[in-house]
Amino acid sequence: MGMTITEKIFARAAGKASVKPGDLVNAKLDGVMCHDVTTPPSISMLKERGIDTIFDPEKLYITPDHFQPAKDIKSAELHKRLDKWARENNLPYYYPLGKAGVCHALLPEQGHIRPGELIVGGDSHTCTYGAFGCFSAGIGSTDLAAAIAIGELWFKVPASMRFTLNGSLPKGVYSKDVVLEVIRRIGTDGALYKAIEYVGPALKEMSMEARMTITNMAIEAGGKNAIIAADEVTEEYLKGRLKGKQDYVMLESDPDAEYVHEDTIDCSALEPLVAFPHLPSNGRKISECAGEVMDQCYIGSCTNGRIEDYRIAASIMKGRQVQIRTLIVPTTPTVWRQANDEGLLNIFQSAGCVVSAPTCGACLGGFMGVLGAGEKCVSTTNRNFVGRMGDPTSEAYLCNPATAAASAVEGKLADPRNYL
């Protein structure tokens, strides 16, 4: 029987000729992402047990992001622990403040993600990297500790689902709407324990940034990973960007590979969607929900905080004023500089937005824009669970960057197609 890309990666990493869904394998890791919330506990766990080995310093990618710059004394202590460990061990790919960015935006941008690899990270949205045709999944701190020390973890090979993306995205509709549609169809546990593979002609027209928005939200469907086969767009993106190892393998699923669920999405027929509180699966068409009054707008995060997203948002805000508190949070120093060079930050500021340094910040209700009781935020992030962005009675409405920008301008959920 044929194998999917995900299965092929597991077979290679486990040193086997083939694997099938359900197999338990011990797999060697090609990369490990570490950030400020989940890594300090891992470091302490290893220390307490007298384990000081690091399997391969070149394969650890480290950045503070969730609470950086430190939001309070306790998070400063987390950063100190991360910083001390990275410096003491001379870890070459440590990105401290100034170089730091939101992990899942930073790692691909800095050339640490290669097709065909098996990557884990101490964060649930590690699944983002699957846009490059690699397997990547989030793990907790204990797994992360083991990963750092021995570079190996046990996995159950997931069964795969396949979504074929046909047609092409109409004006005002973006890859965020594609993934919100997927989650709307299958629910937040529709892909539990499974791999989600995306194929189809609509992908060819999507940049790596747009593809990452799709794979980023696999976890919001309960998925273990999402994967898109690497192609010319991927190769073009990687050119001159990769750090360290330059070679990679571009895999494709075999024609007779097995999928437990198949579905097709006609992208041409999609509308901008807004996921209502408190589940990412509560997607509603903008035409059916425009007018809902908001208190805040957030444009950022590992889902939609890349340069493309700010170009889209700026095109709507240019020459206009926002009616509600609006936060622009570029995810990496490079995105920040690029947005600045292109004059986008100027447009945002003139429109009445506040622009911050790269951070996760308010995406997880951490700091820099936390919501008060009953407040509503239209947001380009990925989660709208109870209390996600602040008070347990606050609400997050998830959408694409154009919808967010249009809504900021009107102070209520608004159809971006009226502005494009």
Place this chain on the structure above:
Amino acid sequence: MAKAHVYKRDHVNTDEIIPARYLNSDDPAELATHCLEDLDTDFVKKCTPGDVVVCGDDFGCGSSREHAVWAFQGAKVGAIIAHSFARIFYRNCINCGFYPIELHGALEKINDGDELEIDYKTGTIDNKTQGTKIEFTALPDFALEIVNDGGLLEHIKKKK
């Protein structure tokens, strides 16, 4: 004996178990004081050591924060019983030596306040209040071994 705290809910997520505003700490004792705070502000007061939490589908969805498991362990919760679990939370439980009990129909078989006796090896729950015996699928051997060793790191150390 374990008392059951039943929440008739699906998708109880990691933000409800331990909100991000407390993630600047990784001390189980401190995390425990906020365990399940955004779902039930009184949970910590009601919970006595060994008690279990019973829920519906997709328990622990959301973030990879192991803090969610540590909060339960810090609050001395004995186990979580749910129709199904989110993947990372499930894996974190095993890695921390904390038992996730997957039991379809748990919400019909267990009422809030029921007294339970749980046998993890055989996979049976004796519901003393209702006088019923409930079976669940015990963890696969390799996972049980990790739980019994006290978690993944102890397990790795032992194997070396």
